[in-house]
Amino acid sequence: MIRVESLSKTFHDKKRGEVHALESVSLEVHPREIFGVLGPNGAGKTTLLRLLATVLAPTGGTASINGYDIVREPAKVRASIGFLSGDMGLYGRLTPREILRLFGELGGMRGGALESRIAEMVALLEMQSYADTRADKLSTGMRQRAAIARAMVHDPPVLILDEPSYGLDVPTARLIEKFILDARNRGKCIVFSTHVMEEAEYLCDRIAVIHEGRLRITGTMEDLRAATGKTRLREIFLNLLGIPDTRMEAHA
Amino acid sequence: MNPFALLTIYRKEMLEMVRDRRTMFSMVLVPIIAMPLLFKVAGYFLTTSDKQAEAQAVVLAIPERLAMPGLEDALRAGGFQLQVSDDPRAAVEKKKAAAAVVEAQSPTGDPLVRLYVDRTRTASDKASDKLRVALDSLKTEKVRAALAGSGVPVKVLTPFTVDRVDVAPKGKKGKMELGGMIGYIVVLLMFSGCMYPALDMTAGEKERRTLEILLAAPASRQEIVLGKILAASTAAFITAVLNVLSLSYAFSSGAIGKDMHDALGNMQVDGRVIALVLLAVLPTAVTAAAVMITISAFAKSFKEGQSYLTPLMMLVVFPAIVGLMPGVEASAGLMLLPVVNVSQLIKQVVSGEATAVNFGISFGSNLVYATIAFLVAVRIFQREDVLFRS
Numbered sequence: 001m002i003r004v005e006s007l008s009k010t011f012h013d014k015k016r017g018e019v020h021a022l023e024s025v026s027l028e029v030h031p032r033e034i035f036g037v038l039g040p041n042g043a044g045k046t047t048l049l050r051l052l053a054t055v056l057a058p059t060g061g062t063a064s065i066n067g068y069d070i071v072r073e074p075a076k077v078r079a080s081i082g083f084l085s086g087d088m089g090l091y092g093r094l095t096p097r098e099i100l101r102l103f104g105e106l107g108g109m110r111g112g113a114l115e116s117r118i119a120e121m122v123a124l125l126e127m128q129s130y131a132d133t134r135a136d137k138l139s140t141g142m143r144q145r146a147a148i149a150r151a152m153v154h155d156p157p158v159l160i161l162d163e164p165s166y167g168l169d170v171p172t173a174r175l176i177e178k179f180i181l182d183a184r185n186r187g188k189c190i191v192f193s194t195h196v197m198e199e200a201e202y203l204c205d206r207i208a209v210i211h212e213g214r215l216r217i218t219g220t221m222e223d224l225r226a227a228t229g230k231t232r233l234r235e236i237f238l239n240l241l242g243i244p245d246t247r248m249e250a251h252a
Numbered sequence: 253m254n255p256f257a258l259l260t261i262y263r264k265e266m267l268e269m270v271r272d273r274r275t276m277f278s279m280v281l282v283p284i285i286a287m288p289l290l291f292k293v294a295g296y297f298l299t300t301s302d303k304q305a306e307a308q309a310v311v312l313a314i315p316e317r318l319a320m321p322g323l324e325d326a327l328r329a330g331g332f333q334l335q336v337s338d339d340p341r342a343a344v345e346k347k348k349a350a351a352a353v354v355e356a357q358s359p360t361g362d363p364l365v366r367l368y369v370d371r372t373r374t375a376s377d378k379a380s381d382k383l384r385v386a387l388d389s390l391k392t393e394k395v396r397a398a399l400a401g402s403g404v405p406v407k408v409l410t411p412f413t414v415d416r417v418d419v420a421p422k423g424k425k426g427k428m429e430l431g432g433m434i435g436y437i438v439v440l441l442m443f444s445g446c447m448y449p450a451l452d453m454t455a456g457e458k459e460r461r462t463l464e465i466l467l468a469a470p471a472s473r474q475e476i477v478l479g480k481i482l483a484a485s486t487a488a489f490i491t492a493v494l495n496v497l498s499l500s501y502a503f504s505s506g507a508i509g510k511d512m513h514d515a516l517g518n519m520q521v522d523g524r525v526i527a528l529v530l531l532a533v534l535p536t537a538v539t540a541a542a543v544m545i546t547i548s549a550f551a552k553s554f555k556e557g558q559s560y561l562t563p564l565m566m567l568v569v570f571p572a573i574v575g576l577m578p579g580v581e582a583s584a585g586l587m588l589l590p591v592v593n594v595s596q597l598i599k600q601v602v603s604g605e606a607t608a609v610n611f612g613i614s615f616g617s618n619l620v621y622a623t624i625a626f627l628v629a630v631r632i633f634q635r636e637d638v639l640f641r642s
């Protein structure tokens with residue numbers, strides 16, 4: 001479903017010169033799979049997701065989503081994905097229902113089918129009480145639910161979610177996790193980035209760790225444990241980054 | 253290009269626009285209320301100050317005694333209130349009198365009437381004009397009396413008379429002035445009317461972090477930019493429509509004040525003129541929107557965008573003001589210049605002077621500018637370094 005081959009992205013910065021945000025990253029994500037992308041801030045996670053969403057253009061390598069090349073067929077790629085940015089990206093002056101209608105229409109949905117889908121999303125993400133309230137009046141959790149519904153409204157086969165649980169309280173984060181698992185069970189291919197190790201360990205079928213623009217490891221939790229000799233994802237992550245785990249040292 | 257996606261983007265921008273107070277203020281409130289009100293207030297102050305100046309212009313300072321026979325009577329006959337003063341010149345300087353009259357002797361020893369006036373004061377200027385009439389009349393009387401004594405016929409004083417005939421249709425001057433004003437105001441407000449929407453759709457979207465999800469939605473960059481430009485053009489055009497309608501109503505109905513209405517020759521702006529003015533501004537509305545969207549796309553925030561667009565507004569003021577200048581004749585070259593051409597064309601349309609050639613040149617060239625501005629905007633929206641500038 002997602003095939004990434006030697007994907008690179010270099011930015012030209014006036015002060016810093018050439019910045020290699022992503023260097024020759026290759027990976028595959030399959031339908032009915034949740035693929036987690038981990039990495040410290042500035043590792044290149046968001047750049048990878050933006051490249052897959054065709055928001056940015058790669059400077060090297062290729063990638064395809066649902067069989068469509070991200071450079072040559074960006075329109076078809078965008079029709080195949082639901083993208084959630086790290087900042088949610090909700091139009092404050094519109095209501096969640098209006099936002100869902102906007103993105104549903106852009107996704108090619110019309111009339112009764114679209115309204116049914118909106119009603120379904122509103123019910124699934126428990127947004128009935130505020131679906132017609134302006135987004136700038138909503139809490140962070142409400143906004144995030146609306147943002148996820150927005151990414152899913154046109155029922156794309158691929159979901160690209162940048163930190164979907166960032167800043168959420170436990171009940172809302174739990175609801176989002178359940179939603180992601182349900183989406184996987186309905187055959188969706190899901191790529192998401194997160195800083196929450198427990199969430200990644202619980203949700204992901206496979207995990208990739210990116211550091212300084214390079215892919216350090218990809219695999220299931222078992223693969224990661226075998227490669228690092230560590231048990232918990234937090235330990236594995238810090239080990240791959242070459243950072244000592246102070247929490248473990250304190251226990252020792 | 254998918255027209256449905258384009259329409260969806262357009263509808264989204266319009267919905268956001270009507271829910272934005274700043275946009276509604278500049279797009280609706282200013283053209284409907286502020287401008288006619290400004291004319292009414294300006295008209296009130298102009299007429300009030302003119303009446304005050306007229307009342308003050310009759311106060312004339314004179315010394316205790318005027319020796320020249322008939323001078324005092326001539327001044328009274330000219331409508332002046334004579335105010336005896338120890339220092340007539342100081343009375344004018346201290347604004348106690350509009351003007352002063354003193355007697356002196358010329359270097360040749362002839363009688364000399366010296367007038368003291370303050371040209372910076374309207375009342376004094378008016379008094380000066382009235383004095384000239386009164387003194388000319390006295391001079392003529394004296395010459396007439398001298399001629400009568402010497403037997404020379406009085407007719408020698410007027411060997412011929414001059415009759416000046418104004419060939420311009422009645423009210424044309426008022427229409428030219430009004431056309432210049434409408435052209436200037438409409439162009440200026442049209443640009444300011446689309447400034448906030450253009451900023452909101454680009455720099456505002458960047459600041460609120462919504463641009464990224466729009467770029468990842470199933471719509472091409474061209475559809476997104478065109479949807480935004482069409483929405484900003486609509487804002488500019490609505491501002492122009494409301495402005496033209498409210499100004500036309502204010503000028504035609506006399507809502508700007510009776511004195512201002514009289515000064516403009518009680519003129520009416522008919523439906524045909526309004527339609528032609530709106531047709532003339534249409535391509536400029538698109539150009540304004542595309543240029544503003546292009547410039548504000550470079551800004552990271554709404555505030556930064558404002559500082560980019562403010563100089564553009566100042567740049568627009570100067571060419572727009574050409575329409576207000578008396579004596580500027582519309583030439584083919586002038587009708588090719590952006591902003592100048594549309595303000596000039598509006599002036600011509602309102603005064604009934606517009607020709608099909610001038611309309612065609614202005615409209616055609618503005619269409620070309622709009623197309624270029626749109627193409628530039630599309631190119632800018634392809635650039636990551638602009639959209640994701642950090």
